Amino acid sequence: MDFRNAKELLKVCQEQGLSISAVMLQRELTEGEQDPKETDRKMDRVLEIMKSAASTPIHTPVKSMGGLIGGEAKKISDHKDTGKGLCGDLLERAVIYAMATLETNASMGVIVASPTAGSAGIVPGLLLALQETYDLSDEQIKQGLYNASAIGYLAMRNATVAGAVGGCQAEVGIASAMAASATVELMGGPPEQSLAAA
Numbered sequence: 001m002d003f004r005n006a007k008e009l010l011k012v013c014q015e016q017g018l019s020i021s022a023v024m025l026q027r028e029l030t031e032g033e034q035d036p037k038e039t040d041r042k043m044d045r046v047l048e049i050m051k052s053a054a055s056t057p058i059h060t061p062v063k064s065m066g067g068l069i070g071g072e073a074k075k076i077s078d079h080k081d082t083g084k085g086l087c088g089d090l091l092e093r094a095v096i097y098a099m100a101t102l103e104t105n106a107s108m109g110v111i112v113a114s115p116t117a118g119s120a121g122i123v124p125g126l127l128l129a130l131q132e133t134y135d136l137s138d139e140q141i142k143q144g145l146y147n148a149s150a151i152g153y154l155a156m157r158n159a160t161v162a163g164a165v166g167g168c169q170a171e172v173g174i175a176s177a178m179a180a181s182a183t184v185e186l187m188g189g190p191p192e193q194s195l196a197a198a
Contacts, residue, residue, distance in 0.1 A: 064106035098125030
């Protein structure tokens with residue numbers, strides 16, 4: 001099962017009555033000739049790495065290799081705890097987790113490139129914030145990750161996610177599209193709305 005563009009992806013979703021995440025999971029199993037248990041184990045590991053990268057710097061700040069950043073995620077988290085934030089709980093959590101992911105990356109820690117290391121922690125930041133805010137399960141977040149990966153796959157197939165080719169807007173823009181699509185599906189929206197959000 002493969003799709004070359006969003007129109008084809010939507011057609012598969014509609015014809016088979018599947019979500020974007022379900023179609024992407026089927027693609028992974030078919031194209032990658034993977035065992036479903038192994039695929040699930042790999043996605044568990046992805047989520048574990050994302051959670052660690054997005055939380056460790058909040059509790060244990062570390063400076064980047066060049067010393068330019070480090071400790072900002074904790075500062076933002078501490079400010080949120082004062083109750084004086086301006087963005088609302090969901091967005092503040094997303095910013096904190098995205099910044100923490102950036103700090104992990106800049107200090108040579110392990111992150112999940114989603115879609116790149118330079119994508120500003122957008123996907124893990126938003127998905128982990130959604131998980132806490134709406135009490136979503138790990139299984140639901142993995143569903144969101146499959147949705148996001150479908151959008152990233154389409155971008156890589158038809159354009160670029162590389163900052164060296166498309167600039168920072170390629171990395172951050174595609175990450176934003178991935179996170180937006182996943183969010184819509186996690187909040188109950190159909191594939192048409194997910195793709196419109198992307």
